[in-house]
Amino acid sequence: MAMRRSALSSGPEKRSPATASKRASTRAQVDQAVRTRLLTGRFIPGKSVTIRGLAADLGVSPMPVREVLQRLSAENVLEVKSNGRVQVPSMTPARFDEVLTARLLLEPELAVLALPSLSAADADALTEIDDDIDVRLSNGDAESYLRLNHAFHFAMYRASGSEVLLPLIDSLWLQFSPFMRTVYGRVGTANLVDQHKAAIAAIRDGNASALRAAIRADIQDGMGLLGREILSSKPPA
Amino acid sequence: MAMRRSALSSGPEKRSPATASKRASTRAQVDQAVRTRLLTGRFIPGKSVTIRGLAADLGVSPMPVREVLQRLSAENVLEVKSNGRVQVPSMTPARFDEVLTARLLLEPELAVLALPSLSAADADALTEIDDDIDVRLSNGDAESYLRLNHAFHFAMYRASGSEVLLPLIDSLWLQFSPFMRTVYGRVGTANLVDQHKAAIAAIRDGNASALRAAIRADIQDGMGLLGREILSSKPPA
DNA sequence: CTTTCCAGAAAGTGATCACATTTTTGCCAA
DNA sequence: TTGGCAAAAATGTGATCACTTTCTGGAAAG
CATH class of the missing domain: 1.10.10.10 (Winged helix-like DNA-binding domain superfamily/Winged helix DNA-binding domain)
Known part of the structure; x- marks a missing residue:
């Protein structure tokens, strides 16, 4: 194995005992x-x-x-x-169904709760992320897609100022992301579709029911269809 | 302060260094x-x-x-x-609303998922817990009520074998229970109502929509009404 | 060639120490 | 009596060690 020192912090390695140092534990x-x-x-x-x-x-x-x-x-x-x-737990069909169920219950709701706090500037920022996503998808860059898709959703969700729902959804994303990475690596990213543009339009219109529908459809598109299929073929994953 | 030694384990205190001992860390x-x-x-x-x-x-x-x-x-x-x-965090109106929202979204759903696994024997066990609850409520024993109400709900939920939704709900209960204890301590438990009997009936009938409605109503009755009111009067809590 | 078993390595757990920071306390002065 | 200030206590964080359990790999026996 090649030499790899300190994947964290590229700066000089000084760490005196118990130095809380620069305000970041x-x-x-x-x-x-x-x-x-x-x-x-x-x-x-x-x-x-x-x-x-x-x-x-x-x-x-x-x-x-x-x-x-x-x-x-x-x-x-x-x-x-x-x-x-x-x-890192392996994904099972039962677990996958539960994550999907929980996402469909919680995420559209939190998006709607965030809607009043989402400004036109926020919509612009989301558009920028979404444009970046389109580029990554066509390039087959699965890792960047995961990162940006997360950024897209949580830019919405965080606007809600949620203290309870957001941590729950956070946990869900951490649970399914490792699995979805393997899915995208297997089937590619080219034919991935999402409902980001519909969601952005709903945000600009301040249309709650449209936003709820868009998020719901987005989850189905990005996770529901592909993952379910994959799990049928390879048992544990 | 009076002498209090070891609220955990009443047995003889032997704990050699790093003795994982009796299979319970x-x-x-x-x-x-x-x-x-x-x-x-x-x-x-x-x-x-x-x-x-x-x-x-x-x-x-x-x-x-x-x-x-x-x-x-x-x-x-x-x-x-x-x-x-x-x-232990103080309860705020915003936080309370979110917990209530999350509960209403997740718990009825998990109850329905558990329904196929709930036998007549399970319904009997739930009835026994509920009878106990009635006694505690009339006695004003808030702490026992909290414990038994938790036992009632999670006896249902655990039957689902859930690996994802159940931990989420677990977290929610840990978040609102300390606050609800103060609420019950303030308003008493005598006029507390729940929908446990309706839930048990729905379980015996295998009626999913009735169970969903019962759980939803139970959450509203036990938490929604009281808590919202309390939070209006005393700011932090 | 396969199976068994044992020694060494690896890993989680609990205990203890050191240190920086924060909180609390007690005292003195205004 | 009250305000502030310094000393002391308390607290979280990181480091390190010891010990038990578990895993791994290879040698020996079949």
Whole structure:
């Protein structure tokens, strides 16, 4: 294996004991790094994640990693096996159906709740993200698609100022993203469709029912159709 | 303050270093203990929870407590202030509305998903819990009511074998239970109504739409009416 | 060539320490 | 009595160690 030092922070490695330093705890950095990896599918379902291994990978001590893995386990994002080992859970048909159900129940609702707070400027920002998505899709860049699709949805959702629904949806995305990455890697991204433009139009019109329908359809298009099919063929995943 | 040693495990206190001992990790025990306290309202909203303090209270070392607090923070159950201190969050009107919305979206759905797995024996068990609830309500025993109401709902939900929706709902209950305890303590439990009997009837009939309606109404009755009113009068809570 | 078993490595868990920061307390002066 | 200020206590965070359990790989036996 090639030399890889400190996937976290490219700066000079000074870390005196217990130096909370620059107002960003090491745990928060590790947490962000792991979440990003999950959301962009850089953690494959079934992959086992070890404290010391990830700590070495990120160039930090085991303690912050240990706490982050606890957090993600509690969020139902990582799975703790009976022997204590932690891994990215494999997707099952039952699990997939539940995630889809939960998304369809929660996300259209939160989008509608966010609607009053979404300005024309927000709609412009969403359009910019969506244009970027179109480019990535045609290029087959699955990882960037995942990242931007997440950015699109959460730019909407965050506008709601939600304190309860948003964390729930956050957990859901962390749960399905690793699996969807494998799906997109298998079937490609070229024929992926979404309802982002319909959603943006609904936002500009301030049309709640249209926005609800768009988000619902978007989830079905991006996740429902493909994933269900994949799971029928390959058992665990 | 009176002497209080080890609220956890009344047995002889032997704990050699790193003895995973009797197949129940200390962390799991602490986790269960804290969750029970939250669900029965023994943690008051606004109460600050410290690692060392809780560890001393439970008679364990700080490490397991530290991990449990991380888990509950990640689940949006405990709040981490900007200074790192952890506390049971105060309920706000916005937060309350969101919890109620999320409950109404998720719980009726999961109940219906559980319906096919609910046998006549399960209905009998639910009836037994509900009878117990009636006794506690007339006695004004708010803490037992919280515990049994939780038991009633989750006896249903668990039958679904859910891996995704159930953890989400779990998080919601941990979020609103401390607040509801203060509500019941203020208005009493005598005039509390629920739809448990309607739910049990729907289960015995295998009637999905009736069950969905019963759960929805039960949530409105037990939480919606009272809580909204209380929040109008006292600001934080 | 396959199976069994044992030694070494790897991994999670709990304990303890050190340190920076924040909070609390108690005292002194106005 | 009250206001502020400094000392002390409390708290979260990171690091490190010890120990148990589990996993892995290879050697020996069939």
